[in-house]
Amino acid sequence: MTVIETYQQRTPLSRRHFDAASLAIPGGVTRSLNAWPPYPTYIDAGDGKHLRDLDGNRYRDFLGNYTALPLGNTNEAVRTAVTDQLRTGSVYSFSGDLEARLAAMIVGRIAGMERVRFTGSGTEAVMFALRLARAATGRPKIVKAEGGYHGTVDDVMVSNRPPADLAGPRDRPNSVPEMRGIPESRVHDTVIVPFNDPEATEAILRQHHTELAAIIVEPMLGVGGMIPATAGYLQRLRSICDELGILLIFDEVITLRLAVGGAQSFYGVTPDLTTMGKVIGGGLPIGAYGGRADLMALLEPGRGTDVYDARSGGPVLYQGGTFTGNALSLAAGIAALTQLDHPALTALNAHGDHLRDTLNNRLRGARHQACVTGRGSLFNVHIGPTTVDTFRDTRSVNASGQHDFFLGMLNRGFVLAARGMGCISTEHDTLDIDDFVDAAIDAIADLAPRRADISSGSDAASTDLSPQPLEATQ
Numbered sequence: 001m002t003v004i005e006t007y008q009q010r011t012p013l014s015r016r017h018f019d020a021a022s023l024a025i026p027g028g029v030t031r032s033l034n035a036w037p038p039y040p041t042y043i044d045a046g047d048g049k050h051l052r053d054l055d056g057n058r059y060r061d062f063l064g065n066y067t068a069l070p071l072g073n074t075n076e077a078v079r080t081a082v083t084d085q086l087r088t089g090s091v092y093s094f095s096g097d098l099e100a101r102l103a104a105m106i107v108g109r110i111a112g113m114e115r116v117r118f119t120g121s122g123t124e125a126v127m128f129a130l131r132l133a134r135a136a137t138g139r140p141k142i143v144k145a146e147g148g149y150h151g152t153v154d155d156v157m158v159s160n161r162p163p164a165d166l167a168g169p170r171d172r173p174n175s176v177p178e179m180r181g182i183p184e185s186r187v188h189d190t191v192i193v194p195f196n197d198p199e200a201t202e203a204i205l206r207q208h209h210t211e212l213a214a215i216i217v218e219p220m221l222g223v224g225g226m227i228p229a230t231a232g233y234l235q236r237l238r239s240i241c242d243e244l245g246i247l248l249i250f251d252e253v254i255t256l257r258l259a260v261g262g263a264q265s266f267y268g269v270t271p272d273l274t275t276m277g278k279v280i281g282g283g284l285p286i287g288a289y290g291g292r293a294d295l296m297a298l299l300e301p302g303r304g305t306d307v308y309d310a311r312s313g314g315p316v317l318y319q320g321g322t323f324t325g326n327a328l329s330l331a332a333g334i335a336a337l338t339q340l341d342h343p344a345l346t347a348l349n350a351h352g353d354h355l356r357d358t359l360n361n362r363l364r365g366a367r368h369q370a371c372v373t374g375r376g377s378l379f380n381v382h383i384g385p386t387t388v389d390t391f392r393d394t395r396s397v398n399a400s401g402q403h404d405f406f407l408g409m410l411n412r413g414f415v416l417a418a419r420g421m422g423c424i425s426t427e428h429d430t431l432d433i434d435d436f437v438d439a440a441i442d443a444i445a446d447l448a449p450r451r452a453d454i455s456s457g458s459d460a461a462s463t464d465l466s467p468q469p470l471e472a473t474q
Protein backbone atom coordinates (compact mmCIF):
# COMPACT_ATOMS: atom_id res chain seq x y z
CA MET A 1 0.00 0.00 0.00
CA THR A 2 1.26 3.49 -0.76
CA VAL A 3 1.65 6.07 1.96
CA ILE A 4 -1.47 7.89 0.71
CA GLU A 5 -3.54 4.69 0.61
CA THR A 6 -2.54 3.92 4.20
CA TYR A 7 -3.42 7.49 5.19
CA GLN A 8 -6.83 7.24 3.53
CA GLN A 9 -7.55 3.90 5.12
CA ARG A 10 -6.80 5.28 8.60
CA THR A 11 -8.76 8.52 8.31
CA PRO A 12 -12.18 8.09 6.62
CA LEU A 13 -13.91 10.39 9.11
CA SER A 14 -11.42 13.16 8.46
CA ARG A 15 -12.21 12.73 4.75
CA ARG A 16 -15.92 13.01 5.44
CA HIS A 17 -15.42 16.04 7.65
CA PHE A 18 -13.25 17.68 5.00
CA ASP A 19 -16.04 17.35 2.42
CA ALA A 20 -18.58 18.87 4.82
CA ALA A 21 -16.29 21.63 6.11
CA SER A 22 -15.35 22.65 2.56
CA LEU A 23 -18.97 23.67 1.95
CA ALA A 24 -18.54 26.52 4.44
CA ILE A 25 -14.77 27.13 4.61
CA PRO A 26 -12.41 27.48 1.63
CA GLY A 27 -10.25 24.36 1.63
CA GLY A 28 -12.07 23.09 4.72
CA VAL A 29 -9.67 24.86 7.10
CA THR A 30 -9.18 28.36 8.49
CA ARG A 31 -5.39 28.25 8.66
CA SER A 32 -3.87 27.78 5.20
CA LEU A 33 -1.16 25.40 6.32
CA ASN A 34 -3.72 22.97 7.70
CA ALA A 35 -4.84 22.13 4.16
CA TRP A 36 -2.83 19.39 2.50
CA PRO A 37 -3.41 16.63 -0.02
CA PRO A 38 -5.23 14.33 -0.11
CA TYR A 39 -7.17 16.03 2.75
CA PRO A 40 -6.31 17.23 6.26
CA THR A 41 -6.39 15.25 9.46
CA TYR A 42 -8.92 16.80 11.84
CA ILE A 43 -8.17 16.75 15.55
CA ASP A 44 -10.78 15.83 18.08
CA ALA A 45 -8.85 16.17 21.35
CA GLY A 46 -5.45 16.70 22.90
CA ASP A 47 -4.09 15.32 26.14
CA GLY A 48 -0.55 15.88 27.35
CA LYS A 49 1.76 14.68 24.61
CA HIS A 50 -1.06 13.13 22.59
CA LEU A 51 -3.53 14.26 19.95
CA ARG A 52 -6.53 12.19 18.83
CA ASP A 53 -8.15 12.59 15.42
CA LEU A 54 -11.81 12.21 14.44
CA ASP A 55 -11.21 8.55 13.58
CA GLY A 56 -9.82 7.87 17.06
CA ASN A 57 -6.18 7.53 15.94
CA ARG A 58 -3.74 8.67 18.61
CA TYR A 59 -0.60 10.62 17.77
CA ARG A 60 2.39 11.72 19.76
CA ASP A 61 2.43 15.47 19.24
CA PHE A 62 5.83 16.75 18.13
CA LEU A 63 4.45 20.03 16.81
CA GLY A 64 2.66 21.57 19.82
CA ASN A 65 0.67 24.07 17.76
CA TYR A 66 3.75 25.07 15.80
CA THR A 67 6.02 25.42 18.88
CA ALA A 68 3.49 27.34 21.02
CA LEU A 69 2.90 24.52 23.54
CA PRO A 70 6.19 23.53 25.23
CA LEU A 71 4.14 22.25 28.18
CA GLY A 72 2.04 19.91 26.02
CA ASN A 73 -1.66 20.04 25.28
CA THR A 74 -3.42 20.10 28.63
CA ASN A 75 -1.03 21.47 31.21
CA GLU A 76 -2.77 21.31 34.58
CA ALA A 77 -1.57 24.62 36.01
CA VAL A 78 -2.55 26.43 32.81
CA ARG A 79 -5.97 24.78 32.81
CA THR A 80 -6.57 25.75 36.43
CA ALA A 81 -5.47 29.33 35.82
CA VAL A 82 -7.78 29.69 32.83
CA THR A 83 -10.83 28.08 34.41
CA ASP A 84 -10.37 30.12 37.62
CA GLN A 85 -10.10 33.29 35.58
CA LEU A 86 -13.14 32.42 33.48
CA ARG A 87 -15.31 32.48 36.61
CA THR A 88 -14.77 36.21 36.91
CA GLY A 89 -14.60 37.21 33.27
CA SER A 90 -12.63 36.75 30.09
CA VAL A 91 -11.87 40.27 28.94
CA TYR A 92 -12.79 43.62 30.41
CA SER A 93 -13.09 47.08 28.93
CA PHE A 94 -10.33 48.30 31.25
CA SER A 95 -6.96 46.80 32.12
CA GLY A 96 -6.72 44.45 35.10
CA ASP A 97 -3.73 43.46 37.19
CA LEU A 98 -2.68 40.39 35.17
CA GLU A 99 -1.31 42.54 32.37
CA ALA A 100 1.32 44.13 34.60
CA ARG A 101 2.13 40.75 36.21
CA LEU A 102 2.91 39.06 32.90
CA ALA A 103 4.72 42.20 31.71
CA ALA A 104 6.92 42.16 34.83
CA MET A 105 7.79 38.50 34.20
CA ILE A 106 8.81 39.26 30.61
CA VAL A 107 10.77 42.39 31.50
CA GLY A 108 12.48 40.46 34.30
CA ARG A 109 13.51 37.62 31.98
CA ILE A 110 14.63 39.34 28.78
CA ALA A 111 17.49 41.79 28.66
CA GLY A 112 16.21 43.74 25.68
CA MET A 113 12.72 44.25 27.15
CA GLU A 114 12.67 47.42 29.23
CA ARG A 115 8.98 47.94 28.44
CA VAL A 116 6.42 45.67 26.78
CA ARG A 117 2.98 45.93 25.21
CA PHE A 118 0.73 42.94 24.53
CA THR A 119 -1.03 42.23 21.25
CA GLY A 120 -3.47 39.61 19.96
CA SER A 121 -0.89 37.63 17.94
CA GLY A 122 2.70 37.53 16.78
CA THR A 123 1.61 39.09 13.49
CA GLU A 124 0.20 42.11 15.32
CA ALA A 125 3.34 42.37 17.45
CA VAL A 126 5.42 42.59 14.26
CA MET A 127 3.03 45.12 12.73
CA PHE A 128 3.25 47.43 15.77
CA ALA A 129 7.02 47.01 16.13
CA LEU A 130 7.59 48.00 12.49
CA ARG A 131 5.31 51.01 12.85
CA LEU A 132 7.14 52.02 16.01
CA ALA A 133 10.47 51.75 14.18
CA ARG A 134 9.19 53.93 11.34
CA ALA A 135 7.80 56.48 13.80
CA ALA A 136 11.01 56.58 15.82
CA THR A 137 13.38 56.94 12.87
CA GLY A 138 11.21 58.78 10.35
CA ARG A 139 12.48 56.36 7.69
CA PRO A 140 10.17 54.44 5.33
CA LYS A 141 11.77 51.05 4.64
CA ILE A 142 12.31 47.89 6.60
CA VAL A 143 14.72 45.01 6.02
CA LYS A 144 14.11 41.31 6.45
CA ALA A 145 15.98 38.13 5.62
CA GLU A 146 15.15 35.92 2.68
CA GLY A 147 13.33 32.93 4.15
CA GLY A 148 12.36 34.86 7.29
CA TYR A 149 8.75 34.51 8.39
CA HIS A 150 7.21 37.17 10.60
CA GLY A 151 3.46 36.58 10.33
CA THR A 152 1.10 37.75 7.67
CA VAL A 153 1.24 41.55 7.69
CA ASP A 154 1.94 42.86 4.17
CA ASP A 155 5.39 44.37 4.90
CA VAL A 156 6.88 40.99 5.79
CA MET A 157 5.01 38.79 3.29
CA VAL A 158 7.95 39.34 0.99
CA SER A 159 10.54 36.71 0.02
CA ASN A 160 9.41 34.16 2.59
CA ARG A 161 9.91 31.40 0.07
CA PRO A 162 10.61 33.03 -3.30
CA PRO A 163 10.66 30.85 -6.43
CA ALA A 164 14.21 30.25 -7.67
CA ASP A 165 13.62 32.09 -10.95
CA LEU A 166 12.50 35.28 -9.18
CA ALA A 167 14.71 35.25 -6.08
CA GLY A 168 17.72 36.96 -7.65
CA PRO A 169 21.40 36.49 -6.82
CA ARG A 170 22.26 34.82 -3.51
CA ASP A 171 24.09 37.91 -2.22
CA ARG A 172 21.58 40.43 -3.65
CA PRO A 173 18.17 38.83 -3.20
CA ASN A 174 15.16 40.41 -4.86
CA SER A 175 12.07 41.51 -2.92
CA VAL A 176 9.47 39.02 -4.12
CA PRO A 177 5.84 39.32 -2.98
CA GLU A 178 4.68 36.06 -1.46
CA MET A 179 1.28 36.12 -3.14
CA ARG A 180 -1.15 38.25 -5.04
CA GLY A 181 -2.69 41.04 -2.98
CA ILE A 182 0.54 42.34 -1.45
CA PRO A 183 0.70 45.97 -2.68
CA GLU A 184 3.70 46.85 -4.85
CA SER A 185 4.41 49.76 -2.49
CA ARG A 186 4.92 47.35 0.42
CA VAL A 187 7.26 45.20 -1.63
CA HIS A 188 9.21 48.31 -2.63
CA ASP A 189 9.60 49.28 1.03
CA THR A 190 10.88 45.87 2.10
CA VAL A 191 14.56 45.25 1.42
CA ILE A 192 15.77 41.63 1.47
CA VAL A 193 19.13 40.41 2.80
CA PRO A 194 20.67 36.92 2.77
CA PHE A 195 20.50 35.34 6.25
CA ASN A 196 23.87 34.32 7.70
CA ASP A 197 25.85 36.23 5.06
CA PRO A 198 27.30 39.18 7.02
CA GLU A 199 29.28 40.73 4.16
CA ALA A 200 26.39 40.80 1.70
CA THR A 201 23.97 41.97 4.40
CA GLU A 202 26.27 44.80 5.40
CA ALA A 203 26.66 45.94 1.79
CA ILE A 204 22.88 46.07 1.31
CA LEU A 205 22.31 47.94 4.58
CA ARG A 206 24.98 50.49 3.64
CA GLN A 207 23.47 51.00 0.22
CA HIS A 208 19.97 51.79 1.55
CA HIS A 209 20.68 53.04 5.05
CA THR A 210 19.24 56.55 4.80
CA GLU A 211 15.84 55.00 4.08
CA LEU A 212 15.97 52.10 6.56
CA ALA A 213 13.95 52.22 9.78
CA ALA A 214 14.71 48.69 11.01
CA ILE A 215 15.91 45.23 10.22
CA ILE A 216 13.73 42.43 11.59
CA VAL A 217 15.39 39.05 11.91
CA GLU A 218 14.80 35.73 13.70
CA PRO A 219 17.78 34.48 15.74
CA MET A 220 16.99 31.15 14.06
CA LEU A 221 14.96 30.98 10.84
CA GLY A 222 11.92 29.06 12.06
CA VAL A 223 9.44 28.56 9.25
CA GLY A 224 12.43 28.97 6.91
CA GLY A 225 13.81 25.60 8.12
CA MET A 226 15.07 25.94 11.74
CA ILE A 227 18.41 27.37 10.64
CA PRO A 228 20.28 29.01 13.54
CA ALA A 229 22.00 32.34 12.96
CA THR A 230 25.73 32.30 13.38
CA ALA A 231 26.76 34.37 16.40
CA GLY A 232 28.92 36.49 14.14
CA TYR A 233 25.95 37.35 11.94
CA LEU A 234 23.84 38.80 14.75
CA GLN A 235 26.80 40.61 16.30
CA ARG A 236 27.64 42.16 12.94
CA LEU A 237 24.02 43.30 12.55
CA ARG A 238 24.19 44.95 15.97
CA SER A 239 27.28 46.95 15.13
CA ILE A 240 26.13 48.02 11.64
CA CYS A 241 22.72 49.05 13.00
CA ASP A 242 24.41 51.14 15.70
CA GLU A 243 26.63 52.80 13.14
CA LEU A 244 23.86 53.52 10.62
CA GLY A 245 21.01 54.38 13.01
CA ILE A 246 18.91 51.39 11.94
CA LEU A 247 16.83 49.72 14.66
CA LEU A 248 17.52 46.03 15.26
CA ILE A 249 14.40 43.94 15.88
CA PHE A 250 14.66 40.31 16.92
CA ASP A 251 11.56 38.30 16.15
CA GLU A 252 11.55 35.76 18.96
CA VAL A 253 8.02 34.46 18.37
CA ILE A 254 9.52 30.97 17.94
CA THR A 255 12.95 31.23 19.59
CA LEU A 256 11.88 32.69 22.94
CA ARG A 257 11.32 29.17 24.29
CA LEU A 258 15.01 28.29 23.88
CA ALA A 259 16.10 30.13 27.05
CA VAL A 260 14.61 32.13 29.89
CA GLY A 261 16.05 35.24 28.30
CA GLY A 262 15.21 34.18 24.75
CA ALA A 263 17.78 33.45 22.05
CA GLN A 264 19.22 36.95 22.51
CA SER A 265 20.54 35.81 25.89
CA PHE A 266 22.80 33.07 24.53
CA TYR A 267 23.80 35.03 21.43
CA GLY A 268 24.81 37.90 23.71
CA VAL A 269 23.21 40.46 21.38
CA THR A 270 20.58 42.85 22.68
CA PRO A 271 18.18 44.17 20.04
CA ASP A 272 16.40 47.52 20.20
CA LEU A 273 13.00 45.83 19.96
CA THR A 274 11.81 42.24 20.35
CA THR A 275 8.62 40.63 19.10
CA MET A 276 7.20 37.52 20.71
CA GLY A 277 4.05 35.40 20.94
CA LYS A 278 3.20 31.70 21.17
CA VAL A 279 4.68 30.45 24.49
CA ILE A 280 3.91 33.61 26.47
CA GLY A 281 0.18 32.86 26.10
CA GLY A 282 0.30 29.34 27.53
CA GLY A 283 -1.73 28.07 24.56
CA LEU A 284 -4.11 31.02 24.24
CA PRO A 285 -3.86 33.81 21.67
CA ILE A 286 -1.22 36.42 22.40
CA GLY A 287 1.67 38.46 21.08
CA ALA A 288 3.93 41.12 22.56
CA TYR A 289 6.50 43.63 21.46
CA GLY A 290 8.84 45.74 23.48
CA GLY A 291 12.36 46.89 24.03
CA ARG A 292 14.15 50.14 24.75
CA ALA A 293 12.19 52.37 27.11
CA ASP A 294 12.89 55.50 25.04
CA LEU A 295 11.32 53.86 21.95
CA MET A 296 8.37 52.40 23.82
CA ALA A 297 7.74 55.86 25.27
CA LEU A 298 6.16 56.74 21.92
CA LEU A 299 3.19 54.67 23.10
CA GLU A 300 2.70 56.63 26.29
CA PRO A 301 -0.35 58.82 26.37
CA GLY A 302 0.31 62.51 26.01
CA ARG A 303 -1.25 65.15 28.15
CA GLY A 304 -4.45 65.54 26.17
CA THR A 305 -7.65 63.52 26.22
CA ASP A 306 -7.84 62.41 22.59
CA VAL A 307 -6.40 58.92 22.58
CA TYR A 308 -6.36 58.77 18.76
CA ASP A 309 -4.61 61.95 17.89
CA ALA A 310 -1.05 62.80 18.84
CA ARG A 311 -1.59 66.36 17.57
CA SER A 312 -4.22 67.01 20.21
CA GLY A 313 -2.48 65.24 23.06
CA GLY A 314 -2.72 61.49 22.36
CA PRO A 315 0.27 59.17 22.13
CA VAL A 316 2.50 59.34 19.08
CA LEU A 317 1.49 55.76 18.40
CA TYR A 318 -2.00 54.52 19.06
CA GLN A 319 -2.50 50.84 19.82
CA GLY A 320 -5.89 49.16 19.65
CA GLY A 321 -7.20 45.60 19.94
CA THR A 322 -10.53 44.56 21.46
CA PHE A 323 -9.17 41.27 22.80
CA THR A 324 -5.62 42.44 23.43
CA GLY A 325 -4.57 41.80 27.01
CA ASN A 326 -7.56 39.54 27.62
CA ALA A 327 -7.47 38.02 31.07
CA LEU A 328 -7.57 34.41 29.87
CA SER A 329 -4.43 34.67 27.74
CA LEU A 330 -2.64 36.59 30.47
CA ALA A 331 -3.56 34.08 33.17
CA ALA A 332 -2.48 31.19 30.94
CA GLY A 333 0.76 32.99 30.07
CA ILE A 334 1.65 33.60 33.71
CA ALA A 335 0.99 29.94 34.55
CA ALA A 336 3.08 28.79 31.59
CA LEU A 337 6.08 31.07 32.09
CA THR A 338 6.17 30.22 35.80
CA GLN A 339 6.87 26.61 34.80
CA LEU A 340 9.24 27.43 31.94
CA ASP A 341 12.19 28.20 34.17
CA HIS A 342 15.87 27.49 33.47
CA PRO A 343 15.86 23.81 34.56
CA ALA A 344 12.71 23.06 32.53
CA LEU A 345 14.05 24.72 29.38
CA THR A 346 17.46 23.08 29.80
CA ALA A 347 15.81 19.65 29.96
CA LEU A 348 13.67 20.42 26.89
CA ASN A 349 16.73 21.54 24.96
CA ALA A 350 18.67 18.43 25.98
CA HIS A 351 15.90 16.25 24.53
CA GLY A 352 16.12 18.24 21.30
CA ASP A 353 19.89 17.78 21.15
CA HIS A 354 19.42 14.05 21.67
CA LEU A 355 16.86 13.88 18.85
CA ARG A 356 19.06 15.76 16.38
CA ASP A 357 22.23 13.86 17.29
CA THR A 358 20.71 10.39 17.04
CA LEU A 359 18.64 11.11 13.95
CA ASN A 360 21.49 12.76 12.05
CA ASN A 361 23.87 9.94 12.99
CA ARG A 362 21.46 7.30 11.79
CA LEU A 363 20.67 9.23 8.59
CA ARG A 364 24.37 9.51 7.82
CA GLY A 365 24.97 5.86 8.73
CA ALA A 366 22.25 4.72 6.33
CA ARG A 367 23.34 7.30 3.72
CA HIS A 368 19.84 8.70 3.50
CA GLN A 369 19.39 11.98 1.63
CA ALA A 370 17.99 13.88 4.61
CA CYS A 371 19.09 15.83 7.66
CA VAL A 372 17.68 17.46 10.76
CA THR A 373 18.52 21.05 11.73
CA GLY A 374 17.60 23.29 14.65
CA ARG A 375 18.69 24.18 18.12
CA GLY A 376 17.53 23.17 21.59
CA SER A 377 13.96 21.92 21.60
CA LEU A 378 13.25 23.08 18.02
CA PHE A 379 14.05 21.04 14.92
CA ASN A 380 13.29 20.53 11.23
CA VAL A 381 13.68 17.32 9.25
CA HIS A 382 14.63 18.12 5.63
CA ILE A 383 14.13 15.46 2.97
CA GLY A 384 16.64 15.89 0.14
CA PRO A 385 19.61 17.92 1.44
CA THR A 386 22.20 16.37 3.77
CA THR A 387 23.23 19.75 5.22
CA VAL A 388 21.28 22.99 5.56
CA ASP A 389 23.18 26.09 6.73
CA THR A 390 21.49 28.83 4.73
CA PHE A 391 17.98 29.38 3.50
CA ARG A 392 18.91 28.64 -0.12
CA ASP A 393 20.14 25.19 0.94
CA THR A 394 16.46 24.32 1.48
CA ARG A 395 15.96 24.61 -2.27
CA SER A 396 17.17 21.06 -2.62
CA VAL A 397 14.31 19.82 -0.47
CA ASN A 398 12.34 17.27 -2.45
CA ALA A 399 8.78 18.59 -2.13
CA SER A 400 6.98 15.34 -2.82
CA GLY A 401 9.39 13.34 -0.64
CA GLN A 402 8.90 15.83 2.20
CA HIS A 403 5.13 15.47 1.94
CA ASP A 404 5.29 11.69 1.85
CA PHE A 405 7.53 11.78 4.92
CA PHE A 406 4.92 13.90 6.71
CA LEU A 407 2.09 11.51 5.80
CA GLY A 408 4.34 8.55 6.66
CA MET A 409 4.93 10.00 10.14
CA LEU A 410 1.19 10.52 10.63
CA ASN A 411 0.65 6.91 9.60
CA ARG A 412 3.18 5.91 12.27
CA GLY A 413 1.41 7.99 14.93
CA PHE A 414 3.59 11.13 15.01
CA VAL A 415 2.51 14.70 14.33
CA LEU A 416 4.99 17.22 12.95
CA ALA A 417 4.60 19.99 10.36
CA ALA A 418 4.26 19.14 6.68
CA ARG A 419 7.53 20.95 6.01
CA GLY A 420 9.27 18.85 8.69
CA MET A 421 9.26 21.32 11.58
CA GLY A 422 8.90 19.86 15.05
CA CYS A 423 9.57 20.52 18.72
CA ILE A 424 9.76 18.84 22.10
CA SER A 425 7.39 19.37 25.01
CA THR A 426 7.90 18.71 28.72
CA GLU A 427 5.51 15.76 28.27
CA HIS A 428 8.03 13.86 26.15
CA ASP A 429 10.57 11.52 27.68
CA THR A 430 13.65 9.87 26.18
CA LEU A 431 11.59 6.92 24.99
CA ASP A 432 9.34 9.25 22.98
CA ILE A 433 12.37 10.81 21.35
CA ASP A 434 13.84 7.41 20.48
CA ASP A 435 10.50 6.22 19.11
CA PHE A 436 10.30 9.38 17.00
CA VAL A 437 13.78 8.75 15.60
CA ASP A 438 12.92 5.10 14.80
CA ALA A 439 9.71 6.17 13.06
CA ALA A 440 11.51 8.90 11.10
CA ILE A 441 14.18 6.47 9.87
CA ASP A 442 11.49 3.99 8.90
CA ALA A 443 9.44 6.64 7.06
CA ILE A 444 12.54 7.91 5.23
CA ALA A 445 13.56 4.37 4.29
CA ASP A 446 10.14 4.01 2.67
CA LEU A 447 11.03 6.94 0.41
CA ALA A 448 14.32 5.37 -0.65
CA PRO A 449 13.10 3.38 -3.69
CA ARG A 450 11.82 6.58 -5.20
CA ARG A 451 15.19 8.27 -4.70
CA ALA A 452 16.85 5.44 -6.61
CA ASP A 453 14.40 6.22 -9.40
CA ILE A 454 15.33 9.89 -9.20
CA SER A 455 19.01 9.21 -9.67
CA SER A 456 18.34 6.95 -12.65
CA GLY A 457 15.99 9.60 -14.04
CA SER A 458 13.09 7.18 -14.39
CA ASP A 459 10.54 8.91 -12.19
CA ALA A 460 9.68 12.19 -13.83
CA ALA A 461 7.24 13.24 -11.10
CA SER A 462 9.75 12.74 -8.34
CA THR A 463 12.60 14.55 -10.03
CA ASP A 464 10.84 17.78 -9.17
CA LEU A 465 13.21 19.29 -6.66
CA SER A 466 11.44 22.63 -6.72
CA PRO A 467 10.86 24.30 -3.36
CA GLN A 468 7.97 23.19 -1.21
CA PRO A 469 4.80 25.21 -1.53
CA LEU A 470 4.76 28.05 0.97
CA GLU A 471 3.08 27.30 4.23
CA ALA A 472 3.13 30.85 5.33
CA THR A 473 0.66 31.05 8.16
CA GLN A 474 1.26 29.51 11.54
Ligand SMILES: Cc1ncc(COP(=O)(O)O)c(C=O)c1O
Nearest residue numbers: 121122123149150151253277474
Ligand atom coordinates in the same frame (compact mmCIF):
# COMPACT_ATOMS: atom_id res chain seq x y z
C1 LIG B 1 8.97 34.18 13.77
C2 LIG B 1 7.49 34.42 13.70
N1 LIG B 1 7.03 35.68 13.77
C3 LIG B 1 5.72 35.96 13.75
C4 LIG B 1 4.79 34.95 13.65
C5 LIG B 1 3.34 35.27 13.62
O1 LIG B 1 2.73 34.90 14.82
P1 LIG B 1 1.15 34.62 14.85
O2 LIG B 1 0.92 33.37 14.09
O3 LIG B 1 0.83 34.51 16.31
O4 LIG B 1 0.49 35.78 14.21
C6 LIG B 1 5.23 33.63 13.57
C7 LIG B 1 4.27 32.53 13.46
O5 LIG B 1 4.60 31.41 13.35
C8 LIG B 1 6.61 33.36 13.57
O6 LIG B 1 7.07 32.11 13.46
